[in-house]
Amino acid sequence: MRTFNFLAMNKxxxxxxxxxxxxxxxxxxxxxxxxxxxKKGWMDELTSPPPNKAKMPHADKVCDTLEEAIEKSNPKDGxxxxxxxxxxxxxxxxxxxxxxxxxxxxxxxxxxxxxLNESHNxxxxxxxxxxxxxxxxSGIRGKLGQAISSGVMDLPIxxxxxxxxxxxxxxxxxxIDLAIIAASAADxxxxxxxxxxxxxFGSLGYAHIDSQYAKQVMxxxxxxxxxxxxxxxxxxxxVDFVVKVDSIGDSSKIASGTTRITKSPMDLRIAKLGAxxxxxxxxxxxxxxxxxxxxxxSLAVAKFIREKMKRKNIKGSFLLGGVTSYGVDMLNEGLxxxxxxxxxxxxxxxxxxxxxxxxxxxxxxxxxxxxxxxCVTNKLxxxxxxxxxxxxxxxxxxITGANGEVRGASGGHSDTASGAQLTVVVCPSFRGRxxxxxxxxxxxxxxxETVDVxxxxxxxxVNPMKPELEESLKKAGLNIKKIEDLQxxxxxxxxxxxEVKYSDKIVGLVEYRDGTIVDVIRQVIEE
Amino acid sequence: xxxxxxxxxxxxxxxxxxxxxxxxxDLEDAVALNQKDAARNLIKQMIKHVDYGKTEVxxxxxxxxxxxxxxxLKAIVPLQPDAIRYPKTESxxxxxxxxxxxxxxxxxxxxxHDKMTIHIMIETALGVQNVFDxxxxxxxxxxxxxxxxxxxxDMNIKSSKNSSGIDLARKMIVMAAKANRIxxxxxxxxxxxxxxxxxxxxxxxRQIGFSGKAVINPRQIDPIHEIYxxxxxxxxxxxxxxxxxxxxxxxxxxxxxxxxxxVDAPVVTRARYVLELSGVDHENI
Amino acid sequence: xxxxxxxxxxxFESSDILILASPVEEGEGRDIQIESGVFMQYGETIxxxxxxxxxxxxxxxxxxxxxxxxxxxxxxxxxxxxxxxRALEMQKGTMY
Numbered sequence: 001m002r003t004f005n006f007l008a009m010n011k012x013x014x015x016x017x018x019x020x021x022x023x024x025x026x027x028x029x030x031x032x033x034x035x036x037x038x039k040k041g042w043m044d045e046l047t048s049p050p051p052n053k054a055k056m057p058h059a060d061k062v063c064d065t066l067e068e069a070i071e072k073s074n075p076k077d078g079x080x081x082x083x084x085x086x087x088x089x090x091x092x093x094x095x096x097x098x099x100x101x102x103x104x105x106x107x108x109x110x111x112x113x114x115x116l117n118e119s120h121n122x123x124x125x126x127x128x129x130x131x132x133x134x135x136x137x138s139g140i141r142g143k144l145g146q147a148i149s150s151g152v153m154d155l156p157i158x159x160x161x162x163x164x165x166x167x168x169x170x171x172x173x174x175x176i177d178l179a180i181i182a183a184s185a186a187d188x189x190x191x192x193x194x195x196x197x198x199x200x201f202g203s204l205g206y207a208h209i210d211s212q213y214a215k216q217v218m219x220x221x222x223x224x225x226x227x228x229x230x231x232x233x234x235x236x237x238x239v240d241f242v243v244k245v246d247s248i249g250d251s252s253k254i255a256s257g258t259t260r261i262t263k264s265p266m267d268l269r270i271a272k273l274g275a276x277x278x279x280x281x282x283x284x285x286x287x288x289x290x291x292x293x294x295x296x297x298s299l300a301v302a303k304f305i306r307e308k309m310k311r312k313n314i315k316g317s318f319l320l321g322g323v324t325s326y327g328v329d330m331l332n333e334g335l336x337x338x339x340x341x342x343x344x345x346x347x348x349x350x351x352x353x354x355x356x357x358x359x360x361x362x363x364x365x366x367x368x369x370x371x372x373x374x375c376v377t378n379k380l381x382x383x384x385x386x387x388x389x390x391x392x393x394x395x396x397x398x399i400t401g402a403n404g405e406v407r408g409a410s411g412g413h414s415d416t417a418s419g420a421q422l423t424v425v426v427c428p429s430f431r432g433r434x435x436x437x438x439x440x441x442x443x444x445x446x447x448x449e450t451v452d453v454x455x456x457x458x459x460x461x462v463n464p465m466k467p468e469l470e471e472s473l474k475k476a477g478l479n480i481k482k483i484e485d486l487q488x489x490x491x492x493x494x495x496x497x498x499e500v501k502y503s504d505k506i507v508g509l510v511e512y513r514d515g516t517i518v519d520v521i522r523q524v525i526e527e
Numbered sequence: 528x529x530x531x532x533x534x535x536x537x538x539x540x541x542x543x544x545x546x547x548x549x550x551x552x553d554l555e556d557a558v559a560l561n562q563k564d565a566a567r568n569l570i571k572q573m574i575k576h577v578d579y580g581k582t583e584v585x586x587x588x589x590x591x592x593x594x595x596x597x598x599x600l601k602a603i604v605p606l607q608p609d610a611i612r613y614p615k616t617e618s619x620x621x622x623x624x625x626x627x628x629x630x631x632x633x634x635x636x637x638x639x640h641d642k643m644t645i646h647i648m649i650e651t652a653l654g655v656q657n658v659f660d661x662x663x664x665x666x667x668x669x670x671x672x673x674x675x676x677x678x679x680x681d682m683n684i685k686s687s688k689n690s691s692g693i694d695l696a697r698k699m700i701v702m703a704a705k706a707n708r709i710x711x712x713x714x715x716x717x718x719x720x721x722x723x724x725x726x727x728x729x730x731x732x733r734q735i736g737f738s739g740k741a742v743i744n745p746r747q748i749d750p751i752h753e754i755y756x757x758x759x760x761x762x763x764x765x766x767x768x769x770x771x772x773x774x775x776x777x778x779x780x781x782x783x784x785x786x787x788x789x790v791d792a793p794v795v796t797r798a799r800y801v802l803e804l805s806g807v808d809h810e811n812i
Numbered sequence: 813x814x815x816x817x818x819x820x821x822x823x824f825e826s827s828d829i830l831i832l833a834s835p836v837e838e839g840e841g842r843d844i845q846i847e848s849g850v851f852m853q854y855g856e857t858i859x860x861x862x863x864x865x866x867x868x869x870x871x872x873x874x875x876x877x878x879x880x881x882x883x884x885x886x887x888x889x890x891x892x893x894x895x896x897x898r899a900l901e902m903q904k905g906t907m908y
Contacts, residue, residue: 265745269545272749403852432826432882433850457544477806493540493577494884497853536887537827564906565821565894572886572893598905 007506014395014447018517019506024155028509031518034418034450038514043371045515048172051215053240061242062188066093066220069241070100070178073216078108079177082214084207085115086182086194086343090253093182093220093245095122102131110134112174114165114206114364115409118142119253127152136174138162139399139409148507149405151523156506157406159399159445159521162342163368163375163415164513166209170371173515179214181207182248184350186221187229190239194344195231195354195361197223199251202323202344202353204233208363211238222248231354233361255346261303261326262296266428266457270297273478274384274426274455275304280476281453281469283381283422286314290336291321291377291416292384294345297426301384302326309335320367320376321412323359328352331359340376342367342412368415370513377412377419385413387427387454389441392483394448394463396425397441399510402434404500404524406508410445415513417450422469429456429490435497437487442500444519445510459486501525528585528712528741529748532557533566539573542582545745546752549583554599555590555614563595567602574606585610585646591624604632604643612646614674617654619664622647626665640667646712650674651681655696662703671704672741673697675714688724701736713740722750729754757801765798769812772798813870814838819898822883822891829883829891833899834875841873842866848880858888865892869900 007019012030021027037043063069075081081101083094094113101109109132111123116135121143126132135157140148148157160168168174183192184199194204199222211217211234218241219234262268274297278284284305292302303326309316318338319327324345331339331352339359344350352359368377377383388408389397396417401407417423427436436456452469454461459481462470474480481489501524508521529547531538533554542550552573558566570586586608588599603611613625622645630640645667649658655678662671675693676686684692697713704711713732716725729740729751740751757765767785772795775783782791802809815835822830836843846858858880866874883891897903 265545266541269745402850433854433884434882457541489578495854495857497850498856500852535825535828536883537825540827540884540887560907562906564897564903565890567905568893568897569887569890572890576884576886594907595905 012517014393014444014518016444016519018520022156022506022509025509029516031447031512031516034447034512037516038370045171045371047170048175048213050213060188061190061239062224063241063243066096066243066245067100069218069243070097071104072241073178073218075101075104075106075178077106078110079106080110080112080175082174082176082179082210083113084181084204084210085113085117086201086204086206086254087199087249087251088254089117089119090201090250091117091119091182092247092249093180094120097180098123098126098131102126107131108133110136110174112136112176114162115139115411116141116144118144120144124152136160136165136168138165138411140406141408145406149400149521149524150526151503151505151507153507156520157508158511159410159508160511161368161410161414161513162206162364162412163370163377164511164515165206166363166365166369167371167513167515168511169209169213170369171515176210176214177216179207179210179217181211181217181219181234183219183221183234184248184251185223185225185229186219186234186242187225187227187236188242189227189236190217190219190234190242191227191229191232191236192219192221192234192239193229193231194233195350197221197225199223199248200350200354201251201254201347202350203341203361205342205362205367206364207234209365211235216240218243220245220248222246231361251347254344262300264296267297267300269457270426270428270455271300272304273457273460274301274424275308276476276478277424277453277455277460277473278305278382278384278422279308280473280478281382281422282472284308284314287317288314288381289317289379290319290382291380291420293386294322294324296386297428298384298386299324299326301424301426302330306330306335318376318379320380321416323349325349328359331356340367368412368419368513370415370418375415375419377415380416380420382422382424383416383420384424384426385417385446387425387436389436389438390425390427390451390454391438391441391448392487394451394454394483395441395444396446396448396451397443398445399508400443400521402500404442404502404522406521410510414446414450414518417446418513423450423452424455425451425453426455429458429486430494433494435487435490435494437483437490439487443510443521447512447518454483456486458489461486528739529745530557530715530741530743533570534558534562536569536573539569540577543579545748547582547742547745547748548739549585549609550579551585551587551612551741552608553587554595554603555587563589563598567599571602571606574608583610584608585612587612587614590615591621591628597628600628600632604629605636605638607638607643610644610646610669612648612672614648615650615654615677616647616661617651618657619660622661622664622668626667643667644669646670646672648672648674649696649700650677652678652696655699658700658703659706662707662709668709670710670712671700672712673700673714676717690728697732697737698735705736710738711736713737715741715743716747717743719744719746722746726750726754755804757805761801762805762807765801766807766812768795768798769802769809773812813900815871815874815899816901817899819895821894821898824879824881826881827883827887828881829888830879830881831891831895832877833895835899836873836875838873843875844878845876846878846880848878848882850880850882857885861885861888862892865889865896869896871896871900874899
């Protein structure tokens with residue numbers, strides 16, 4: 001076991017202690033401000049070149065089994081394997097692939113999945129036996145998160161945003177040896193899509209970058225169609241192997257209850273207030289662009305915005321992001337001109353993606369990467385986001401739970417907050433007995449300078465950096481409070497909580513989208 | 528006015544955030560007979576510890592003819608919520624008995640008699656017959672409310688969507704309340720998924736003079752507020768009426784016309800009411 | 813005071829707390845088991861409140877099984893008060 005007791009530390013711009021260097025990972029650059037590195041107009045980091053490949057005409061790419069394909073890819077100790085998480089909880093290719101690699105005796109793997117969830121709990125044993133020694137992901141949930149928080153791995157995991165992942169692959173920080181890309185339809189050359197087939201799951205946005213940069217690319221499908229397969233989400237020019245399997249997973253488990261409008265009176269109340277904030281923010285205008293998170297109060301804001309758009313006869317430009325069938329309904333009603341879809345939050349969305357030319361699949365880089373000439377999040381007017389926790393500086397935690405364990409996802413949270421003109425965070429002021437508004441969040445994912453307003457059932461707090469916004473919301477008669485006052489009010493109700501105890505061991509690094517380190521996650525000490 | 532079951536901690540905790548003007552913490556019908564003690568203790572502690580802010584807090588106690596009513600009063604009156612709501616009132620004598628006991632308890636605790644008010648519920652045919660005398664009996668009574676479910680049962684009529692059976696009762700209750708310059712509050716709309724029906728009923732009860740309505744689900748609050756909130760157009764007109772009135776008053780003119788329509792004292796009173804509802808300061812226009 | 817019978821108050825609902833009280837032999841003391849999703853944050857304060865109400869009722873020998881679902885202080889106080897009144901047969905104005 002390494003000890004981390006004597007690490008030299010830097011304080012980053014928001015006052016978090018970041019080690020200067022971690023053995024096995026390298027130097028860490030502390031977070032220096034949301035737009036500091038972008039302002040120059042170029043990035044100092046070098047782009048890592050994509051591999052040069054060649055292939056003889058009519059050579060066969062198709063393998064009969066996943067085992068055969070993985071063996072052909074010539075896996076090695078220390079390799080990096082990547083996956084996408086479009087199937088969310090229904091995904092079953094990742095665990096099977098790691099099983100195969102483990103059986104072949106491959107050790108020291110770096111796992112680079114665009115996200116991880118409860119369906120990936122079976123890999124815990126590979127963290128324990130050294131099969132997997134590093135993880136890059138935008139989120140972790142369930143027992144896997146608990147295991148990591150309890151310190152099962154020697155090296156900390158890295159949490160990135162969706163845009164940040166693309167940047168990390170461009171710059172070679174994540175250097176993928178083998179990309180295993182599940183697709184619901186593909187042809188023998190590897191042209192592939194998620195929008196058709198029996199396991200259709202919608203957009204394949206997160207996997208585009210993997211296909212372009214991985215040394216070897218494998219498309220896995222349960223629907224091998226006659227050539228050519230289109231739309232061309234993944235293009236044959238990048239694909240080395242094609243594998244036909246019985247099932248890539250259960251696409252009905254993508255949604256897991258996050259895509260229907262909630263009936264919870266509390267969430268609806270918060271959502272209504274959120275919509276009132278938007279209406280009076282000055283950004284709710286003809287041609288506005290909009291993104292809401294899935295689930296709970298966040299998605300429910302869309303319901304009230306939909307009513308307000310109809311009442312005021314306002315039409316929007318584009319809907320962005322994780323797309324729900326609710327968003328598709330708004331597109332079909334003509335309330336928005338376009339949907340840009342990086343990820344589809346329920347299987348039903350795939351039909352629209354396939355059929356409607358105004359419903360457009362975009363890559364994660366096009367969606368949110370900070371290292372290009374402008375991603376779509378930069379064109380966003382309004383985004384509505386959730387939070388596990390928010391602090392007096394408006395820093396938001398969406399990654400660690402009340403007990404300190406990793407149980408959330410960074411996703412596009414910090415990307416959209418940095419891009420949007422108006423970033424609205426909606427959440428209850430406390431959950432159960434746990435306050436959502438604290439003096440200092442346990443882990444910062446999205447820095448407060450990119451968050452404009454917090455909406456809770458007990459009051460609305462505006463970032464002091466936005467006095468004009470506060471003025472117009474006050475004028476509209478909304479219940480505006482200082483965030484310090486709301487924090488005190490909630491603490492009076494729930495009581496002062498005892499703080500989580502952490503050891504010095506760092507189990508996770510939280511990367512900001514530009515690659516700097518915004519915070520670290522420490523090992524939880526169980527009592 | 529949002530009903531909150533008295534034995535439900537989560538709802539007692541969060542009830543005040545939905546924008547209701549008043550919370551009805553219920554010890555009566557929403558509490559099982561074997562949990563009356565638990566609910567009483569819970570409401571007691573919650574009123575003591577939770578800040579309900581500007582929301583009015585009203586506790587519905589059990590009738591004194593039940594084994595629970597007296598204990599309810601002993602527990603709740605010393606806490607002096609904004610109001611208590613007394614169910615199934617049928618006669619002045621019942622009200623007299625209630626007020627005597629309430630004031631006895633207040634005296635024992637050295638509390639004033641003019642702080643906590645009493646809302647009377649009329650839920651029987653006999654109660655409807657006596658409503659005028661009940662409304663008139665005491666200054667402490669500042670609202671009369673109709674309990675639609677119980678009244679329908681008492682009258683042995685089939686409940687219908689348009690509740691035509693309790694139509695007369697509603698109007699008698701409003702009349703009794705208005706005659707005594709107190710509020711009349713309407714009964715709940717039980718089908719929480721039928722927002723259209725709720726809106727129609729609310730339109731109707733607003734027309735006949737109720738000043739508010741009880742709800743059983745937070746989702747019902749906004750539709751009711753929408754109907755009771757004057758439209759921008761109404762507010763603008765009212766503002767103009769009051770402004771013109773003040774201007775003319777200064778000149779000693781009491782009756783005048785706006786856009787060809789006569790404006791006299793009752794029109795001004797109504798305009799002031801509209802501005803009051805919308806939170807517009809109408810004193811110095 | 814000595815508990816007369818077993819009693820229960822509260823529920824498994826969110827923001828509530830379920831308390832089961834059982835009499836034990838005199839001199840056995842207070843045996844308190846607390847299960848809570850927020851034990852890390854509030855375990856100590858819950859315990860303090862429980863003892864406070866036991867002191868108030870002068871109950872020294874009791875077994876308490878507590879399942880907390882994130883109840884705030886007034887709820888804990890109310891449920892403890894109810895379970896003690898029930899176990900001591902002091903409760904009034906209710907039906908069983």
